[in-house]
Amino acid sequence: MHRVQLHYTLSRDAGDALIRNPLPEMLQAVAEHGSISGAARALGLSYRHVWGALKRWEEQLGGELIVWGKGQAAQLSAFGSKLLWAERQAQARLAPQIAALHADLERAFAVAFDEHAHVLTLYASHDDALVALRAHAAAQSDADAPLHLDIRFTGSVDAIRALNEGRCTLAGFHTVEQPAAPSLTARTYKPLLQPGLHKIIGFARRTQGLIVAPGNPLGLASLADVARTGARFVNRPLGSGTRVLLDDLLAQAGLDVQHIAGYTRDEPSHTAVAQAVAAGTADVGMGIELAARARGLGFVPLLQERYHLACLKASLDQPATQALRTLLQTPAWHAQMATLAGYTPLHCGEVLAMSRVLPWWRFARKKDGARAGNTPGSARNKP
CATH class of the missing domain: 1.10.10.10 (Winged helix-like DNA-binding domain superfamily/Winged helix DNA-binding domain)
Structure with a gap:
């Protein structure tokens, strides 16, 4: 059987034919x-x-x-x-x-061919607010410098690795508020982010919790309840921020992964977790509130977390990054984010001190008044 392959041509004068052969x-x-x-x-x-x-x-x-x-x-x-x-x-x-x-x-x-337009590549942990942001940016067609977001959803860990390997300009990841130094969160992200090399841009606070069937028929209020009832759980993949969060919460509750029926089953996004619960193939999963509400499901909030955007210091002043930061700080975007269930704008577009949002980094003030950080490879600045 002969197959058809499509081609297209870029030209100042390509003619009026829609397709040519x-x-x-x-x-x-x-x-x-x-x-x-x-x-x-x-x-x-x-x-x-x-x-x-x-x-x-x-x-x-x-x-x-x-x-x-x-x-x-x-x-x-x-x-x-x-x-x-x-x-x-x-x-x-x-x-x-x-x-x-x-x-x-x-x-x-x-x-x-628009010399004023910006395209910004962003690898990010799955987030519905970013989907809304992409549409919001695209709708600003009358802007002097239009911004187009090229978003690839992947796990938080893979997103930061993509940033470090030069495959994107920004990486989206999320952590609990004030993650503890010995936590899995700290052990996961600390080797990937370095003070002086990376910058953190604020984005949002969002609610994570248990996505359950309407009315929460199993009466689940915690991960301990999930373990006790043997509820069928659906997880997120290794490398995702929600998987890191779950493992931290299980450790805090003194639960082993073997106590969670379905721990090894995973879905690629919050949306997919919610769909599994809606379809009845799972009883519960970890996810964001918006994914649950969008499908008429129940939601049990467990904690508030921060969603961060990371970039290399060298790209912070690039026109595309500046255009995004400007957009993030507009009242119109803040108002739109506030309509998303479980989301609150938080230092949106602001460059934040890494020690403020990722407090496992500690910075001591030298006697001469200069700042010293515990950056990797610095023998004199140990944590």
Whole structure:
């Protein structure tokens, strides 16, 4: 079976055709002009080019495209005529979809040719407020410097690693308020974030808890209840911030992962966890309040956490990062975030001291008044 591969062309003058293919164009020219030479003149190509191209297509497609009778003009073969017919039929049937795709591509590439537009790549732990932020930024089409957010949702750990490897400009991750130095949260993120190299931008406070069936029929109020009742749990993957949070909470409650039925089953997002509970394939899972409310589910709040945006210090003053910080600090965005269940704007767009939000970093003041930090690799500045 022959397969179709789509291509597109970027040009100042690409013509009006929604989709083009040189083979049907050549076949149409031969049918109209009755010769290879006539088709070549009509297309502005050389005889040799058209002849060679048709022969290559005959070999690739496994059929004769052009036939000649003695003393007669060149004609399309039955196979060539069917190919031309099929192309016309496909374009006629798919014209609306092709036009929509064409318009979407042109809009997308218009950003690349707009010297004032900014594109910011963000790898982030799954967060519905970021989805709303992307739409909010895109809606500011009349802005002097439009901002387009290219968001890839992944685990918190993978997001920061992507930042450190240069695959994104910002990384979204979340922690509890004032995480303790010996916690799993600290042990997970401390090796990935370094004072002097990274900067933390405030974003939101959000509520994490147990997503349960409507009315909470099992009466779950804590992780201890989940363990005691044997409720079917659905987890988040390794490397996700919620998995790190869960393991910290289990340790604080003196619970082993073996006490949680379904600990090894995971879903890729808060939305997917909520869907598993809504579908009845799980009784409970850890997630954000908004995911539960959006599906009419019950929600048991367990704690408030902070959602942070991390960047390298070198990118803090880049125009795209500045444009995002400006947008985050607007009253319009604060008002929109406040409508999201379980969310509160918190130091939105502000650059925060790392020791303030990640307090496992301790900074001592030297006798001469200079600041000293316990940055990794500094023998004199041990924690």
